[in-house]
Structures are given as C-alpha cells and as structure tokens.
Amino acid sequence: MADRLRCAVIGAGAIGLEHLNSLSQCHRGTAVAIAESNPARAKEASDRFKIARSYSDYRELLEQADIDAVTIALPNHLHAPVAIEALRARKHVLIEKPMAMNAKEASKIIDTAAKMRRTIMVAQNYRFHRQTQLARALIQRGDLGEIYHARCFWLRRSGIPRIGSWFTQKKFAGGGATNDIGSHMLDACLHLMDDFNVSSVSGQTHSRFGPRGLGEGSCGKSEIDPAKPFDVDDYGVALLKMKNGHTVNFEVSWAAHQPTDAREYGVDLLGTQAGLSLYPARLFRNGVNGYETTHLAAQKVPHPEDRVHHFVNCVLDGKKSLVPVEESLKVQQILDAIATSAATGKEVRLR
Numbered sequence: 001m002a003d004r005l006r007c008a009v010i011g012a013g014a015i016g017l018e019h020l021n022s023l024s025q026c027h028r029g030t031a032v033a034i035a036e037s038n039p040a041r042a043k044e045a046s047d048r049f050k051i052a053r054s055y056s057d058y059r060e061l062l063e064q065a066d067i068d069a070v071t072i073a074l075p076n077h078l079h080a081p082v083a084i085e086a087l088r089a090r091k092h093v094l095i096e097k098p099m100a101m102n103a104k105e106a107s108k109i110i111d112t113a114a115k116m117r118r119t120i121m122v123a124q125n126y127r128f129h130r131q132t133q134l135a136r137a138l139i140q141r142g143d144l145g146e147i148y149h150a151r152c153f154w155l156r157r158s159g160i161p162r163i164g165s166w167f168t169q170k171k172f173a174g175g176g177a178t179n180d181i182g183s184h185m186l187d188a189c190l191h192l193m194d195d196f197n198v199s200s201v202s203g204q205t206h207s208r209f210g211p212r213g214l215g216e217g218s219c220g221k222s223e224i225d226p227a228k229p230f231d232v233d234d235y236g237v238a239l240l241k242m243k244n245g246h247t248v249n250f251e252v253s254w255a256a257h258q259p260t261d262a263r264e265y266g267v268d269l270l271g272t273q274a275g276l277s278l279y280p281a282r283l284f285r286n287g288v289n290g291y292e293t294t295h296l297a298a299q300k301v302p303h304p305e306d307r308v309h310h311f312v313n314c315v316l317d318g319k320k321s322l323v324p325v326e327e328s329l330k331v332q333q334i335l336d337a338i339a340t341s342a343a344t345g346k347e348v349r350l351r
C-alpha cells in the first residue's frame, strides 16, 4: 500500500462532496477517483477537487488496482450491494449512515468484510463531534454515576429532505425520519451509554406531512420527481428497554407542529450522580452552592479526527475504529425493530 491511502468516493452528491473535502485536507489519505452516475455532479466534484479520474459506473472504479479504499455516499439502497462488491474487490470501505436497508444486509456486509479481511466502518459523524467526545470522557470517568435513562431526539418542524427525491421513497431509502436522522442520535446515545444491549423495542411511526406535500426542507442533491409516492415515515417514536433494565426514549421528526423551527437534536442522559445533555454539552448536578448547570467547553478531546480521517487512520494503522461495526449492526437492528413494531402494533424483542 502507498504511504497515503488512495481513496475513491462513490456518489458525489451532498455528502460525497463532504468526503472529498475531508480527503482534500487529509495528510494520510487522498482522493484519486470518483464514481458518480450524474454527469453534471461528476463534473462539479472533479473540477472542484481536481480529481483526474471519474467513472460513471462504480464497477469500473472497483476494477482499478491502485485504489485502496472507497467511501460510499450513495442512496441507502445501494450501500450494501456496493459495499459488498467493493469488499470483494479488496477495497476497505467507509459507508454513510444508515448502514443498510435492514440488518440482514448489514450482516452480509460485515461477513464479507471479515472474509476479505478489509476494514468496514459506518460514517457516524456525531461520534466524532467534540461535544460527544467530551461527554463520553466525563461519563467514562464516572461523573454521571449509573445512567438509567436517556432520551435521544431530532425534532424538525419543517425538514423533510426534498420530497420526491430518493430520501422519501421506501424502495431507495428503507425508511424516513426514523432511519435518516434517527440513526444519528440513536447511535450517539447508545455510544454515550456504552450499551447496545437492547432487549425490547416498542415503536410507532407516522407519515403526516410528506404525503400532503408539506414540511419540506433541503437535503441531498439528487433528482426529484414530485409524482413519486411519499411512502416513508416523517415521525418516529420508540421506547427501548435495555437488558439491564435501563431505558431509552427515541423521538424524531422530519416535520411536525412543534414549539421551535430550530434544528433541535440531542441526547439527554439521566444519571444517579448527574445529568448530561447534548448538543451543546451541559452537566446538571447538585453542587456546593445548590443545583448547578455547567456548560462544558470542548477543549481537550481524545479523538480530534473527523469520520473520514479516522477511517483512513484505522486502515493504515490497523487500529480499532471508534465506530465498531457490531454496534452499527445493533443500531440497524433497532431501526428495523421500530419499523416492525410500528407495522405490527407489538413490542419487538431483540436477542
């Protein structure tokens, strides 16, 4: 392998450009190629980041022997098939969230990575947020005591990714708000609790705004077809019970009538010694002068890399990722369980 990890970005839409931007600032990795099916977006990305090789078919890119790793920033239905093909072509793989359309696909990715002895990581960027890392350091030091309950949420008043894009069609996205923004906060929450052992999930989803053409925000760069049916959720809620009796409340909305139209997202952790809320990070506890709220400044944190730089370092150094793929599989299983619980009206038990 060359000194710098030779990477290619597959899918040069909104997030693919983020990956390219990150690689353009990476000392140990570099973007040598892209694969993008839309010619205009391929040109925009190649010109902006001065990428010499651009493929309209990702399979051709995967045939290139001088590419060590790929980052996948494609619509969700392509995550698993492209990741599996890339792993079989001996590339290391960074996949955007949500990991796959369902846990079965996610397991297949993991099995293929193990068989091919390649690194696989899901790009859970909130784990790399400085505030998350500061909070995690305090939690690991024991400042919160036992965390017996948490809330994770992302509540938008009007933030459906463009209606008619792949985001709002089940066959391309797998799910709506629950999988899209829910995968971020659920992952951050369980990472902070350091507990992915969920025993049961009781969930419900609604689709109240998208089907009426209301609540649109802006996300993604792909084509839209407003005639396509909006058949994903724009609201999701769930209660998760952990094996040790701890609980997690999950609530997300792409669109809802609610008090503020600010992007409200975060995690509240209730501990026996203190509470902690993100974002930004605030600590709540009894102090010598009564109850106090401390706003935490994110100065010294253990992992200063972003998700792409971290992936590059993991591949080059053979180190364990801050986003273990087994935890990404658990997150996918919980997202599946919310959908199943919503569809059946029953609690879903997880092993």
Ligand SMILES: NC(=O)c1ccc[n+]([C@@H]2O[C@H](COP(=O)([O-])OP(=O)(O)OC[C@H]3O[C@@H](n4cnc5c(N)ncnc54)[C@H](O)[C@@H]3O)[C@@H](O)[C@H]2O)c1
Pocket: 010, 011, 012, 013, 014, 015, 016, 035, 036, 037, 038, 041, 056, 057, 058, 072, 073, 074, 075, 076, 078, 096, 097, 098, 123, 125, 180, 219, 220, 221, 222, 223
């Ligand atoms: N980590 C984050 O914060 C974050 C934020 C938004 C989206 N995402 C995730 O990133 C992924 C991409 O989202 P986006 O907003 O960039 O979407 P997007 O629609 O802007 O970009 C997707 C790109 O993939 C291209 N594409 C589709 N099929 C292709 C194929 N067969 N070969 C090559 N290119 C193809 C499209 O032309 C498009 O340019 C999704 O999985 C999404 O959930 C992550």
